[in-house]
Amino acid sequence: MSQDTTGSPAPAAATSAGHDQAPHVEALENLLHEDRKFAPSQEFAANAVATAADYTEAAADRPAFWARQARELLTWDKDFTDALDWSNPPFAKWFVGGEINAAYNALDRHVENGLGDRVAIYFEGEPGDTRSYTYAQLTEEVKKAANAFEALGVAKGDRVAVYLPMIPEAVITILACARIGAVHSVVFGGFSADALRSRIDDAEAKLVVTADGTYRRGKPSPLKPAVDEALSKEGHTVENVVVVKRNGEAVNWVEGRDLWWDDTVEAASAEHTAVGHDSEHPLFILYTSGTTGKPKGILHTTGGYLTQGAYTHKAVFDLHPETDVYWCTADVGWITGHSYVAYAPLINGATQLMYEGTPDSPHQGRWWELIEKYKVSILYTAPTAIRTFMKWGREIPAKYDLSSIRVLGSVGEPINPEAWMWYREVIGGNGGAKENPAPIVDTWWQTETGAQMIAPLPGVTATKPGSAQVPLPGIAVDVVDDAGASVPNGEGGYLVIREPWPAMLRGIWGDPERFKDTYWSRFEAMYFAGDGAKKDEDGDVWLLGRVDDVMNVSGHRLSTTEIESALVSHPSVAEAAVVGAADETTGQAVVAFVILRGDAVNKGEETVLELRNHVGKEIGPIAKPKQLLIVPELPKTRSGKIVRRLLKDIAEGRESGDASTLADPSTMVQIAESLRK
Numbered sequence: 001m002s003q004d005t006t007g008s009p010a011p012a013a014a015t016s017a018g019h020d021q022a023p024h025v026e027a028l029e030n031l032l033h034e035d036r037k038f039a040p041s042q043e044f045a046a047n048a049v050a051t052a053a054d055y056t057e058a059a060a061d062r063p064a065f066w067a068r069q070a071r072e073l074l075t076w077d078k079d080f081t082d083a084l085d086w087s088n089p090p091f092a093k094w095f096v097g098g099e100i101n102a103a104y105n106a107l108d109r110h111v112e113n114g115l116g117d118r119v120a121i122y123f124e125g126e127p128g129d130t131r132s133y134t135y136a137q138l139t140e141e142v143k144k145a146a147n148a149f150e151a152l153g154v155a156k157g158d159r160v161a162v163y164l165p166m167i168p169e170a171v172i173t174i175l176a177c178a179r180i181g182a183v184h185s186v187v188f189g190g191f192s193a194d195a196l197r198s199r200i201d202d203a204e205a206k207l208v209v210t211a212d213g214t215y216r217r218g219k220p221s222p223l224k225p226a227v228d229e230a231l232s233k234e235g236h237t238v239e240n241v242v243v244v245k246r247n248g249e250a251v252n253w254v255e256g257r258d259l260w261w262d263d264t265v266e267a268a269s270a271e272h273t274a275v276g277h278d279s280e281h282p283l284f285i286l287y288t289s290g291t292t293g294k295p296k297g298i299l300h301t302t303g304g305y306l307t308q309g310a311y312t313h314k315a316v317f318d319l320h321p322e323t324d325v326y327w328c329t330a331d332v333g334w335i336t337g338h339s340y341v342a343y344a345p346l347i348n349g350a351t352q353l354m355y356e357g358t359p360d361s362p363h364q365g366r367w368w369e370l371i372e373k374y375k376v377s378i379l380y381t382a383p384t385a386i387r388t389f390m391k392w393g394r395e396i397p398a399k400y401d402l403s404s405i406r407v408l409g410s411v412g413e414p415i416n417p418e419a420w421m422w423y424r425e426v427i428g429g430n431g432g433a434k435e436n437p438a439p440i441v442d443t444w445w446q447t448e449t450g451a452q453m454i455a456p457l458p459g460v461t462a463t464k465p466g467s468a469q470v471p472l473p474g475i476a477v478d479v480v481d482d483a484g485a486s487v488p489n490g491e492g493g494y495l496v497i498r499e500p501w502p503a504m505l506r507g508i509w510g511d512p513e514r515f516k517d518t519y520w521s522r523f524e525a526m527y528f529a530g531d532g533a534k535k536d537e538d539g540d541v542w543l544l545g546r547v548d549d550v551m552n553v554s555g556h557r558l559s560t561t562e563i564e565s566a567l568v569s570h571p572s573v574a575e576a577a578v579v580g581a582a583d584e585t586t587g588q589a590v591v592a593f594v595i596l597r598g599d600a601v602n603k604g605e606e607t608v609l610e611l612r613n614h615v616g617k618e619i620g621p622i623a624k625p626k627q628l629l630i631v632p633e634l635p636k637t638r639s640g641k642i643v644r645r646l647l648k649d650i651a652e653g654r655e656s657g658d659a660s661t662l663a664d665p666s667t668m669v670q671i672a673e674s675l676r677k
């Protein structure tokens, strides 16, 4: 395989992969006829936050619509002059000249408005320990953390790497960074030491905030050792590591570098005045997989990101902050955990639940038990979780009272109509007990878009199983053909965004060229999302999955190229090709085809295990191939490009398709023979 990490082959990859995609799109097409539609109940519609007028207002003047949201939902230290500056595309500026502090908007202002006693976060640890923070308490914690980080020399614009489990300190750290204008870079706790190090290096982080560890399925699970390992090689920029004591396990300690959270943050003053930062001040970097080996540091800035997050959180979830209990199950290590755990719910003054563990610990009813206990009214989760619960059986949620649920959200991957219907009846309908089950909002968006882009508005839109349906007010989504022309209803193509939107990424950290190449060069003057999509007869949008070399495993984004690079970095591997194979539960699963070096000994299962673990070490356990096949050859075109379509056929257990374009048409026979052995 090519180990090109220059970061520019995206358009070519997208085009050729687009052809690869064709059979997949065809197969899905039969499924995309859906007659079921669920109109909002009168009762729901009567109290709905969103109204149809949002669409007309936004259509009449998009920037003015967003300017109104920005002023109504946020408190600015200095008002902005223009809603949008698009004079230098694709580099947008939203709410030009405005100054705002994200943490003040999420915290202090609610306390000033008399909401200090409202619960901001109910925390439930995996072992069952609980804590809650009112808005007043959370504000105090964030002020302390802000003081502590400043005392460690973290200044506005400096980068802070955050490697924490799902505990309140993660939100406190994120908001403390935002408060002082430091740029956080959260690294998912499931990523390896190597992955953490490369992210620390790319962003040149000055501080790392981590924990001794967390709990997984009843057992302590370490985090700090990965930080130690990441920093064991010289040449990094980290000055201090702040460590939250979470599971109490023994940790190694580097004197002068490592500091306990309790000794630094808890000991700091709770007096801290937030100042406004420029609307375009960098808020955070979040790394995500692209079509090349090197993860991209997606950059988000302040005013626009907060505006679209707050608006969508309110309108799409029909948030009534006085009465709702909101629960987004995403980890803060992903964009969903940024926008819809750390920022928007707090900006909107909501009460939310945060849960540390897995859904099956200590039993498969844990989520439903939590919903009953906290009277969760809005649940936001991923299709892969829903399909897992389906597999476990409806008798498990049936044991709990789910009558508090009013709105259900889905995110991360296409939700198949069966899973959608199950979610509606079993969870949203409290097992069939409800006359009007909770509306489901299937929300399409990306790390890059920063906030939801396509979703029905509950109380307004009649929902349809399997389709994310309509662009949100103020969002210009379209489906276009190869030449960039809008496709008519009933046809498929590529998902694009035609106009800038407030929460759009502002770039890739340190690489403006890659930003242009990846997103803005496939089609003239349009953002190319990397997804295939179709408009049905009603004009509703159906998402068909990625058309580039990006896989979606349990709603987590993984790059085929990145895993291939990890495999070829092993001394026994000569070449590797990775595909995402359809998987009933996780949507896609990683399947790797590996050619061993001439001098490497194939020890069968042992070699397979070693290579899988190697990927785990290089990237993280989530990237480990589910299946790893050692083969004598890989199918390649005459120009040397791996034909993944044919490997996908094998991985999905099909007879492999047309191999006539291969440089050596006998390759597929050789592979099939070697696998039979």
Ligand code: WT7
Binding pocket: 288, 335, 336, 410, 411, 412, 413, 414, 415, 442, 443, 444, 445, 446, 447, 448, 468, 529, 530, 531, 543, 544, 545, 546, 552, 555, 556, 557
């Ligand atoms: C990719 C973005 C958005 C937060 C979680 C994932 C896929 C996301 C949906 C949906 C169909 C979806 C797309 C997209 N995706 N939501 N509702 N229906 N597909 O963020 O890791 O940046 O991944 O996830 O393929 O491009 P991400």
